Amino acid sequence: MSIEETIREMAEAARAASVEMARCASSKKDEVLLRIADKIEAEASHIQGENEKDLDYAREKGLSDAMIERLTITDATITSMADDLREVAQLEDPVGAIAKTWRRPNGLEVSRMRIPLGVIGVIYESRPNVTIDAAGLCFKAGNAVILRGGSEALNSNQALADVVRDALRETGMPEKAVQLVPVRDRDAVDLLLSQEEHIDLIIPRGGEGLIRFVVEKSKIPVLKHYKGICHVYVDNGANLDMANDICFNAKVQRPGVCNAMETLLVHRLIAPAFLPEMADRFAEAEVEIRGCAETWRILPRIKEATEEDWSEEYLDLILAVKVVNNMTEAIRHIQTYSSNHTEAIVTSDYERARQFVREVDSSVVLVNASTRFNDGGQLGLGAEIGISTSKLHAFGPMGLEELTTTKFVVLGDGQIR
Amino acid sequence: MSIEETIREMAEAARAASVEMARCASSKKDEVLLRIADKIEAEASHIQGENEKDLDYAREKGLSDAMIERLTITDATITSMADDLREVAQLEDPVGAIAKTWRRPNGLEVSRMRIPLGVIGVIYESRPNVTIDAAGLCFKAGNAVILRGGSEALNSNQALADVVRDALRETGMPEKAVQLVPVRDRDAVDLLLSQEEHIDLIIPRGGEGLIRFVVEKSKIPVLKHYKGICHVYVDNGANLDMANDICFNAKVQRPGVCNAMETLLVHRLIAPAFLPEMADRFAEAEVEIRGCAETWRILPRIKEATEEDWSEEYLDLILAVKVVNNMTEAIRHIQTYSSNHTEAIVTSDYERARQFVREVDSSVVLVNASTRFNDGGQLGLGAEIGISTSKLHAFGPMGLEELTTTKFVVLGDGQIR
Numbered sequence: 001m002s003i004e005e006t007i008r009e010m011a012e013a014a015r016a017a018s019v020e021m022a023r024c025a026s027s028k029k030d031e032v033l034l035r036i037a038d039k040i041e042a043e044a045s046h047i048q049g050e051n052e053k054d055l056d057y058a059r060e061k062g063l064s065d066a067m068i069e070r071l072t073i074t075d076a077t078i079t080s081m082a083d084d085l086r087e088v089a090q091l092e093d094p095v096g097a098i099a100k101t102w103r104r105p106n107g108l109e110v111s112r113m114r115i116p117l118g119v120i121g122v123i124y125e126s127r128p129n130v131t132i133d134a135a136g137l138c139f140k141a142g143n144a145v146i147l148r149g150g151s152e153a154l155n156s157n158q159a160l161a162d163v164v165r166d167a168l169r170e171t172g173m174p175e176k177a178v179q180l181v182p183v184r185d186r187d188a189v190d191l192l193l194s195q196e197e198h199i200d201l202i203i204p205r206g207g208e209g210l211i212r213f214v215v216e217k218s219k220i221p222v223l224k225h226y227k228g229i230c231h232v233y234v235d236n237g238a239n240l241d242m243a244n245d246i247c248f249n250a251k252v253q254r255p256g257v258c259n260a261m262e263t264l265l266v267h268r269l270i271a272p273a274f275l276p277e278m279a280d281r282f283a284e285a286e287v288e289i290r291g292c293a294e295t296w297r298i299l300p301r302i303k304e305a306t307e308e309d310w311s312e313e314y315l316d317l318i319l320a321v322k323v324v325n326n327m328t329e330a331i332r333h334i335q336t337y338s339s340n341h342t343e344a345i346v347t348s349d350y351e352r353a354r355q356f357v358r359e360v361d362s363s364v365v366l367v368n369a370s371t372r373f374n375d376g377g378q379l380g381l382g383a384e385i386g387i388s389t390s391k392l393h394a395f396g397p398m399g400l401e402e403l404t405t406t407k408f409v410v411l412g413d414g415q416i417r
Numbered sequence: 418m419s420i421e422e423t424i425r426e427m428a429e430a431a432r433a434a435s436v437e438m439a440r441c442a443s444s445k446k447d448e449v450l451l452r453i454a455d456k457i458e459a460e461a462s463h464i465q466g467e468n469e470k471d472l473d474y475a476r477e478k479g480l481s482d483a484m485i486e487r488l489t490i491t492d493a494t495i496t497s498m499a500d501d502l503r504e505v506a507q508l509e510d511p512v513g514a515i516a517k518t519w520r521r522p523n524g525l526e527v528s529r530m531r532i533p534l535g536v537i538g539v540i541y542e543s544r545p546n547v548t549i550d551a552a553g554l555c556f557k558a559g560n561a562v563i564l565r566g567g568s569e570a571l572n573s574n575q576a577l578a579d580v581v582r583d584a585l586r587e588t589g590m591p592e593k594a595v596q597l598v599p600v601r602d603r604d605a606v607d608l609l610l611s612q613e614e615h616i617d618l619i620i621p622r623g624g625e626g627l628i629r630f631v632v633e634k635s636k637i638p639v640l641k642h643y644k645g646i647c648h649v650y651v652d653n654g655a656n657l658d659m660a661n662d663i664c665f666n667a668k669v670q671r672p673g674v675c676n677a678m679e680t681l682l683v684h685r686l687i688a689p690a691f692l693p694e695m696a697d698r699f700a701e702a703e704v705e706i707r708g709c710a711e712t713w714r715i716l717p718r719i720k721e722a723t724e725e726d727w728s729e730e731y732l733d734l735i736l737a738v739k740v741v742n743n744m745t746e747a748i749r750h751i752q753t754y755s756s757n758h759t760e761a762i763v764t765s766d767y768e769r770a771r772q773f774v775r776e777v778d779s780s781v782v783l784v785n786a787s788t789r790f791n792d793g794g795q796l797g798l799g800a801e802i803g804i805s806t807s808k809l810h811a812f813g814p815m816g817l818e819e820l821t822t823t824k825f826v827v828l829g830d831g832q833i834r
Contacts, residue, residue: 019752019776019778022776022778023775023776096775102797104795104796104797108786108790108796110796110797113774115778117808117809118778118808200807200808200809201808201809215636216636219632219633221638221807221809221810223809239831242830242831245831245833246831246833248833249833249834250833253833253834335436353828357530357826358440358513359436359439359440361436361439361532361535361824362824363824363825364824364825364826364827365824365825365826365827366826366827366828366829367826367827367828367829368828368829368830368831368832369525369827369828369829369831369832369833370832370833370834372833372834373525373827373829373832373834374825378521378834379521379525379527379825379827380519380521380527390617390638391534391535391617391618391822392534392617392618392638392640392809392810392822393638393809393810395822395823395824396823396824396825397825405808405809405812406812406813407778407779407780407781407782407812407813408780408781408782408791408796408813408814409774409781409782409783409784410781410782410783410784410786410790410796411770411783411784411785411786412783412784412785412786412790413659413785414656414659414662414663414785414786415785415786415787415790416662416663416665416666416667416670416786416787416789417666417670417787417789417790417795
């Protein structure tokens, strides 16, 4: 069978399975998730054996240590995949919930009922645990899913997908509800992205290159985020200890992630009191500061920032700092350079807190809290499948609800127009 | 200036205007809408004079009577554009509404706040009133909008856009909040569809050709519906008078629209009692029936349906009829041929009503009511900008709320991770 036929058959089979998925009871879905969790633990040595094949090949090809680390399924990876599934089983099922009901003057009762999206394609890179995480979330939300992992992880992904298939079969659910593209060929991605008749949504997970490629090629709607250039603005009159803790946490706690702070904006009047102590703490944590001319006047040891620094996602212990004349200038800077991901203000002023919240156009806007809270788990959505920085369908962390949509249900007793 | 520069400048100006639009008070937006309405009436003769130019050219080019009718701005068109704007001004402003609020264990208060999408591009065909209708809805929802109408309506659209621009200027709002592409050149559409940095959503309004073209070319998310192949299923034991009224209404009241019934499915046991009387009423209304073999056995005068009839959107006084053995067969037929637009069941059975609602995967599913109710106004959303048959972002009629999204607002008192 050609790759073209393989992909088309997978998409058609997913569409058929999605019909059964849509009417599946929550308890049944949870049973499947728990069974997959148990089987991952029971078959850990087989899974790790298959993973070893991928690792051998990766070493042979001379992949970087970082790549090999991401590819490795450790005992901890096994436990975490199983635990994550058990957590997803605990989450409330969004499907069937009635979002709203109202009655029309002619007696029609109208409501919006939450339903699965249908078929979701997930395209990801080297971490094999995404196979389980993505499958679990899409499945719980009542969708069929087609997974396309990195070619260097095919044996690992296949072993995990086999576990899922066995669990589906043993529980009497359609095996095609979760499918993995079984070939390394790159054409498979293009083919997947053109199955607009059968796939309702594409979620790419990986670096900016992968995401741009998918957006460029896809005929199917894509939920994505490119990058997080997150700002913290420290307002005049802010509590300086609080500002210090929030900025330190936002930059240092995990610098390599999308919700870490990349640019710090500081009000001119508070900068001389705030920046030196803050800079000392950053220096201890080996954070490199690149500042505007005014910052440099206060902190003469630092590097000067260039125009490029304001739009750089460092994902590292580097921080751009800019002193601003007022909040309006801070908001204007954010409007110019932000990636619409996460911005925070540290302030004691009620009016400015309100204005910042109203005017900053990012998926998560925080007052007096770290940018690191832009995360489905932290915000109470349960597990997340990603963070959307475009506004259609979902904006911000995407949990189970974002993997569903609503249809209108209209109950009448013979109404006509 | 080249077309390329024109379109890019328009998109950039729209993005800038959208910032001001997002923080504009409801009362201000309503003031603008009411002023546009008044000005359309006051400047009716100028608008109709410009429309006359388009009509002269259309007659010269030999456009069809139907095209010319769509293009004509009558006195009634003027009144209806003004009245529609006054109605939109009455609708509740979705922007700023808090959809949900919850508190996290660490004291963070999380909420989802409704915000405008930003910049919306509307691409439409010959009816000039879309200029006003689309602009009014997008504007009320706090968005900037770029309009691209049919080239044959450019003078009419320009006259209407000038009225809007004057109203914006007189009320101190940014003129670039509503812009019309000022050139006939077809390249302008392609260029518009590649401004993904500055335009957040594209809404095509027109025939299937236009919509497919836009989906194919756009790098920006598109909200669309292709067609409505709407089904009514008459269940065994249904109230026959009710079924007769609903089917007649769904087919005959306005056959040329997307929510009209195209296929009637009838339970085998009720078909002999239901179909003859129904067929007589349809015959009086000059509806042509194309039936399956079993229908033909009951109604020997009719044409036989071919496979193509089940997926045809007639938009005319033609109806495909199929007799089915049970509801499962009806649902399977719908799954195969439906366009996910609108389906209805006429039944007296509680269980089957529930099952139909649960299992039919269309944007509006009705029990004992006409398919003609799939309409924003009829369902109580106020005016609508279209009906989406794809599931991302919006599924079904799209009102003001569907022209917005939500961001997360997080209020803390120093929380860090």
